[in-house]
Amino acid sequence: MDDLDRVRLGEEYDMEPVPVDAEAIRRFAQAIGETNPLYLDPEAACQGPHGGLIASPTFFLVCYPPKEYWGSRFPEPGYFLGGLNCDFFQPIRPGDILSGRGKITDIYEKTGRGGKMLFIIHQLRYANQRGEQVAEVQMSWVKQLDVGGES
Structure with missing residues (x-):
């Protein structure tokens, strides 16, 4: 858990604000194959129903946790995204400044x-x-610690 040792359960952190413009919205949509x-x-x-250009709901992914929080990189090699639950509240529009706040709410082992x-x-x-x-997200990161009982 090298880099994970730096993470404190329940400790909140702020993400750097990200200015949103029409070009960033377009590039993100193209990157994920969106055609809407x-x-x-x-x-x-x-x-359309929003009266103007909006970002794809998952545009919030452009905000990243600071390196000081995670260490040099996270997830470390071997982690995979085990689940993602998103609630969306407001559309993201050109001119918005998107900010985020995050925390680890639980760390546990399961066999x-x-x-x-x-x-x-x-x-x-x-x-x-x-x-x-604009959004609330819960992600589950998973790492296999041993395979079939072997370390």
Whole structure:
């Protein structure tokens, strides 16, 4: 758990604010293969339910935890994303400044048919510059500690 040793259960941290512009929204949509004109075409988006261009709901992923919190890198090699639960509250728009706050809410081991695994539950909240919550996310990171009982 080299880098994980730096993480403190329940300790909150702030993520650097990220200014949002139409170009960043478009690039993110293209990067994830999104074709919805609400995220790509400002003219078409004006006719949509939000009255203008908005970001794909998962755009919040552009905010990262600071390296000082995680150490040099996290997840370390061997971790995989075991689950993701997202609630979305407000659309992200050009001109917004997206900020986030996160914390580790639980760390536990569990033994299953495949052996012992480590689970890290990470909660993230994202807001815009007006303090309006845009998303809340819970991620489960998993690392296989042994395979079939072998270390």
